[in-house]
Amino acid sequence: MNDRVPRLARDAAGVLSWIDARGTVHRGVHLVQAFPLTAPGEQVSVVSAEGAEIDAFERLDGLDPALRAAIDAALAEREFMPVIERVLSVSRHWVPSTLDIETDRGPTQLVLESEEAIRRIGPDKLLIRDSRGICFVVKSHSGLDRRSRKLLERFL
Amino acid sequence: MDTDAAAAPKVPAAVPHPGGAGSHRVELDLDLELRFVRSLLELAGDCLRWIGPGGEQREWRVTPGMRLGHEAHAGAGRLQLFDGGTCLATWRHTQDAFVAVQRLRDAFARVASGRSQAALHDEEASARCPICRTSIPAGQVDCPQCDAPEGTEAAAPSTWILLRLWRFARPYKRSLLLGFVLTLASTFATLVPPYLTMPLMDRVLIPTQRGEALDVGLATGYLGALLVAALVAWGLGYWRTYILALVAERIGADMRNITFSHLLNLSLEYFGGKRTGDLIARIGAETDRICVFLSLQLLDFATDLVMITMTAVILASIDPLLAVVTLAPLPFIVWLVYLVRDRLRFGFEQINRTWGEVTNVLADTIPGIRVVKAFAQESREVNRFAELNQKNLRMNDRVNRVWALFAPTVTLLTEIGLLVVWAFGIWQVAHDRVSIGVLTAFLAYIGRFFTRVDSMSRIVSFTQQAAAGAKRIFDVLDCVPTVPPPHQPLPLAPVEGRIALRDVTFQYGNHTVLRDINLEIAPGELVGLIGHSGSGKSTLANLICRFYDVSQGSISLDGRDVRTIDIAQYRKHIGVVLQEPFLFFGTIAENIAYGKPEATRADIIEAARAANAHDFILRLPFGYDSVVGERGQALSGGERQRISIARALLTNPRILILDEATSAVDSTTEKEIQKALDTLVQGRTTIAIAHRLSTLRKADRLVVLDKGEIVEVGTHDDLLARRGAYYRFCVNQSQQEGGGAMLLEVGA
Ligand SMILES: Nc1ncnc2c1ncn2[C@@H]1O[C@H](COP(=O)(O)OP(=O)(O)O)[C@@H](O)[C@H]1O
Numbered sequence: 001m002n003d004r005v006p007r008l009a010r011d012a013a014g015v016l017s018w019i020d021a022r023g024t025v026h027r028g029v030h031l032v033q034a035f036p037l038t039a040p041g042e043q044v045s046v047v048s049a050e051g052a053e054i055d056a057f058e059r060l061d062g063l064d065p066a067l068r069a070a071i072d073a074a075l076a077e078r079e080f081m082p083v084i085e086r087v088l089s090v091s092r093h094w095v096p097s098t099l100d101i102e103t104d105r106g107p108t109q110l111v112l113e114s115e116e117a118i119r120r121i122g123p124d125k126l127l128i129r130d131s132r133g134i135c136f137v138v139k140s141h142s143g144l145d146r147r148s149r150k151l152l153e154r155f156l
Numbered sequence: 157m158d159t160d161a162a163a164a165p166k167v168p169a170a171v172p173h174p175g176g177a178g179s180h181r182v183e184l185d186l187d188l189e190l191r192f193v194r195s196l197l198e199l200a201g202d203c204l205r206w207i208g209p210g211g212e213q214r215e216w217r218v219t220p221g222m223r224l225g226h227e228a229h230a231g232a233g234r235l236q237l238f239d240g241g242t243c244l245a246t247w248r249h250t251q252d253a254f255v256a257v258q259r260l261r262d263a264f265a266r267v268a269s270g271r272s273q274a275a276l277h278d279e280e281a282s283a284r285c286p287i288c289r290t291s292i293p294a295g296q297v298d299c300p301q302c303d304a305p306e307g308t309e310a311a312a313p314s315t316w317i318l319l320r321l322w323r324f325a326r327p328y329k330r331s332l333l334l335g336f337v338l339t340l341a342s343t344f345a346t347l348v349p350p351y352l353t354m355p356l357m358d359r360v361l362i363p364t365q366r367g368e369a370l371d372v373g374l375a376t377g378y379l380g381a382l383l384v385a386a387l388v389a390w391g392l393g394y395w396r397t398y399i400l401a402l403v404a405e406r407i408g409a410d411m412r413n414i415t416f417s418h419l420l421n422l423s424l425e426y427f428g429g430k431r432t433g434d435l436i437a438r439i440g441a442e443t444d445r446i447c448v449f450l451s452l453q454l455l456d457f458a459t460d461l462v463m464i465t466m467t468a469v470i471l472a473s474i475d476p477l478l479a480v481v482t483l484a485p486l487p488f489i490v491w492l493v494y495l496v497r498d499r500l501r502f503g504f505e506q507i508n509r510t511w512g513e514v515t516n517v518l519a520d521t522i523p524g525i526r527v528v529k530a531f532a533q534e535s536r537e538v539n540r541f542a543e544l545n546q547k548n549l550r551m552n553d554r555v556n557r558v559w560a561l562f563a564p565t566v567t568l569l570t571e572i573g574l575l576v577v578w579a580f581g582i583w584q585v586a587h588d589r590v591s592i593g594v595l596t597a598f599l600a601y602i603g604r605f606f607t608r609v610d611s612m613s614r615i616v617s618f619t620q621q622a623a624a625g626a627k628r629i630f631d632v633l634d635c636v637p638t639v640p641p642p643h644q645p646l647p648l649a650p651v652e653g654r655i656a657l658r659d660v661t662f663q664y665g666n667h668t669v670l671r672d673i674n675l676e677i678a679p680g681e682l683v684g685l686i687g688h689s690g691s692g693k694s695t696l697a698n699l700i701c702r703f704y705d706v707s708q709g710s711i712s713l714d715g716r717d718v719r720t721i722d723i724a725q726y727r728k729h730i731g732v733v734l735q736e737p738f739l740f741f742g743t744i745a746e747n748i749a750y751g752k753p754e755a756t757r758a759d760i761i762e763a764a765r766a767a768n769a770h771d772f773i774l775r776l777p778f779g780y781d782s783v784v785g786e787r788g789q790a791l792s793g794g795e796r797q798r799i800s801i802a803r804a805l806l807t808n809p810r811i812l813i814l815d816e817a818t819s820a821v822d823s824t825t826e827k828e829i830q831k832a833l834d835t836l837v838q839g840r841t842t843i844a845i846a847h848r849l850s851t852l853r854k855a856d857r858l859v860v861l862d863k864g865e866i867v868e869v870g871t872h873d874d875l876l877a878r879r880g881a882y883y884r885f886c887v888n889q890s891q892q893e894g895g896g897a898m899l900l901e902v903g904a
Pocket residue numbers: 428664667669687688689690691692693694695696
């Protein structure tokens with residue numbers, strides 16, 4: 001029974017279950033990335049409803065394709081980090097300021113309350129927390145268009 | 157009271173007798189009623205002699221049963237001579253004589269125990285300073301290390317200290333030289349235009365006024381030259397300012413870096429006595445002030461100086477008599493500068509210190525904000541801050557009062573100077589001794605000259621500010637680490653982890669905390685340290701980490717004295733988990749990998765798993781990428797503790813020191829941490845200090861400390877059977893815990 005590929009199943013109510021290599025079923029699990037910002041897609045853990053780690057994968061490449069797809073879907077569902085693609089305008093150049101932005105999940109507004117709400121990750125990536133607690137990601141600051149970059153730079 | 161004796165200059169407290177080796181003389185400075193009266197106590201050979209203030213003498217022959225007792229309280233020491241149980245004599249002294257008295261007592265003990273004079277001499281030669289524990293060269297009385305900084309502290313902050321900044325300027329010699337040459341050249345260029353007014357006046361304007369035809373060629377020639385001179389001055393001035401500002405910024409950055417790295421290499425002892433805000437102010441604000449001084453003010457000063465000298469020379473070459481009149485106010489200005497300098501200097505020194513105190517309040521209050529709020533002391537802290545600001549204002553007001561008077565006085569003097577030149581010039585022109593052109597040129601020069609003198613006198617204030625700042629920086633730089641690095645560190649072979657303490661004695665200042673500790677710890681052994689609070693457990697751990705050096709005896713690792721091992725290398729092999737785990741601002745991953753920045757993500761996770769921290773980290777919104785805030789305020793005590801355990805695990809040290817790693821948390825968390833620790837101690841030499849005895853149940857051996865001495869060593873069962881200190885400890889604790897349980901029952 002040891003050689004079975006673990007499985008991630010979803011019941012009618014949308015609750016995830018993890019069926020591990022020995023066939024034991026863990027209900028109500030969720031998937032967590034250990035390094036969601038610096039290394040997404042690596043070090044993914046399956047965590048029980050009680051918060052204990054059941055299983056872990058150092059990387060997702062090379063997993064059984066069906067399992068991989070299920071994990072990706074489960075991760076995507078939990079993670080809400082809209083990616084900022086363009087900054088259209090800012091209400092003013094100092095905080096608090098409201099930014100009109102375009103994200104990968106559609107256009108929205110972001111209220112920036114303090115400069116500390118912007119966090120640099122690595123050389124080029126930014127994480128911006130708005131007043132609602134949503135974290136927006138700028139994947140590459142230098143990769144933004146000129147205008148967006150200029151508008152953001154005032155806050156860095 | 158004998159006031160003469162009290163006011164007498166401080167005599168070195170112990171003077172080795174020029175004749176025989178091993179003779180000691182101590183000047184005692186109190187009498188039995190604790191009045192300031194001086195007397196002498198002398199140990200020569202086996203004879204102890206006291207010479208009273210009136211010259212009266214008493215003598216004792218030292219016999220083996222004799223003993224000198226020495227204790228200190230509230231700044232006054234008491235030395236007593238005992239023979240068996242009877243006290244033969246008592247002497248009192250102040251802190252000044254403390255060290256010398258201790259040496260005398262030690263020498264007395266050696267004489268009483270019948271050790272040879274030769275041995276005495278040897279020990280004398282390698283005496284160690286009781287304060288900083290550096291060895292004192294033979295023939296010298298005072299410790300070279302402790303006394304040196306004291307001397308500089310006492311001296312007034314001198315302007316000459318600025319010359320020591322040369323150390324930071326040396327790498328930029330060439331740029332500085334170029335800057336200076338440019339200064340000369342550009343200053344010279346600015347002096348050309350007034351010179352040209354002379355021929356312009358005498359050869360162009362005045363002849364034209366007299367009705368001669370305007371010499372257009374000559375006029376345009378002079379005007380062109382004026383323009384060229386202005387342009388050249390502009391270009392050179394730009395180049396010079398740019399280069400020197402660049403250099404000054406670099407000097408400032410170097411100074412900050414050097415001071416910071418020096419600071420971090422100082423021993424813990426230094427940080428024990430210093431306040432955070434003060435150090436921050438020194439490295440931040442004061443280096444910046446010096447930088448501004450070097451880049452702007454000193455530069456201006458140099459220009460002014462060059463300008464004034466050149467002007468003086470030019471003036472003298474045109475008309476010596478007029479030049480003398482022009483320069484007349486200069487001595488007055490110099491005298492004024494001399495007058496205000498001292499007042500300003502002390503004022504700025506005090507302002508800087510107050511500024512450090514203001515920063516101190518911030519550095520105290522902001523990290524301690526929880527305590528402040530919990531005790532509702534916000535207004536008190538605000539008042540404390542306001543008071544210091546008030547003090548700052550007072551200091552500034554005092555300086556400004558002097559300064560406000562100084563600057564207008566210089567201006568007045570220069571105005572009067574100008575007036576004198578006008579008057580003298582008109583008189584001279586009237587008698588046809590100088591031409592109008594010469595007078596115009598003089599006036600043009602003098603206008604510049606006096607503005608320069610004016611601005612130059614302002615340098616007084618800036619110089620004194622910079623000198624005060626430089627002094628505070630050199631205070632840090634002049635401090636020597638009291639844990640000196642070995643002269644020739646030998647490479648450390650793979651570490652087994654055998655630790656041996658031989659006759660270890662340790663003092664904080666004069667307070668002996670550990671006495672004659674002998675302990676051998678085998679590789680891989682888990683030793684538990686037990687003792688009441690204040691019995692010296694943490695101090696012992698600190699000594700093993702070499703945060704401090706032992707006062708006497710030695711600590712060795714695998715048979716090598718730790719003082720011969722490179723400190724950084726040595727500490728790489730030691731992992732420490734403290735009661736108060738400190739987290740830096742940064743992500744959890746960065747905090748775990750603090751001791752090993754090159755660790756991979758998988759390593760970090762593995763360490764966190766072993767420390768029982770992985771699960772709770774995964775529960776954080778960004779997992780290992782979560783920022784924990786300053787000092788890890790966002791985490792609970794147990795969580796912080798487990799992160800610090802993971803940190804120790806990641807470096808995989810051979811030796812592990814756990815200083816009450818679990819005493820600050822509740823018992824459930826303690827169990828989790830205990831699980832983490834059990835993995836951690838596997839195969840490592842471990843010294844565990846614990847409050848709760850239950851945490852030490854796995855220890856191979858238990859060491860019971862009491863008042864700085866080892867009272868019992870053995871396994872749990874041995875010690876219980878012995879019914880000694882450990883047994884009492886256990887009984888005490890089980891009673892307390894029983895009581896705790898009862899309390900819980902009542903509460904529920
Ligand atoms: N930095 C210090 N300076 C002066 N005295 C100290 C210092 N640290 C500790 N002590 C003193 O040393 C004694 C032992 O302290 P410590 O080793 O911390 O005891 P514990 O056994 O509780 O860990 C105490 O009396 C304490 O007051």
